[in-house]
Structure formats: C-alpha cells, structure tokens
Amino acid sequence: MKNVMNILATKRAKAGLLVTSALGSASAFAADHTEAINAAVTDGTTNYTAIVTGVITVAAIGFCIGLIVSKLRN
Structure with a gap:
C-alpha cells in the first residue's frame, strides 16, 4: 500500500x-500588443475630440440661429 x-x-x-x-x-x-493598444487609444482620442468639437459647433450654430430669429421677430 x-x-x-x-x-x-x-x-x-x-x-x-x-x-x-x-x-x-x-x-x-x-505577444506584445502595446503598439496596437496605443494606436487604438490615439484613434479613440482623436475621434472623441472630433465629436466634442462637432457637438459644440452645432450647439453654437443653433444658439446663433435662435438669437437671430428672436431678434427678427421683435
């Protein structure tokens, strides 16, 4: 046993x-994927910046158009 x-x-x-x-x-x-991860982070940051810029631009245009329309009514 x-x-x-x-x-x-x-x-x-x-x-x-x-x-x-x-x-x-x-x-x-x-495998070392640090370069691919860093490239994806850079692309994501670029896309996020573009989206924020676009949203701010659309908001500013909407505000300006609203201001112009309200001044034309008076």
Whole structure:
C-alpha cells in the first residue's frame, strides 16, 4: 500500500510540474500588443475630440440661429 501511495505522490508531483511549466511557457510566448493598444487609444482620442468639437459647433450654430430669429421677430 505504501508503494502505491509513493507512486501516486510521484505522479502528482510530475503533473504539477508539467502544469506549472506549461503555464510558464504560455506567458513567455505571449505577444506584445502595446503598439496596437496605443494606436487604438490615439484613434479613440482623436475621434472623441472630433465629436466634442462637432457637438459644440452645432450647439453654437443653433444658439446663433435662435438669437437671430428672436431678434427678427421683435
């Protein structure tokens, strides 16, 4: 019975070593995507700036047209 327990303990240790080494090698081969992420952040910032500028422009035009119409009515 002790022999079976020793064999199981050895197999368990080998399985743990295999899993640990597989996880370690998977993280070592992970691709570096920092350039793509930085490019996406830059594009998102540019798009956000364009949208905010557009919204402010439309609001200003609407205010000016409303002001002109109200002055023409008086």
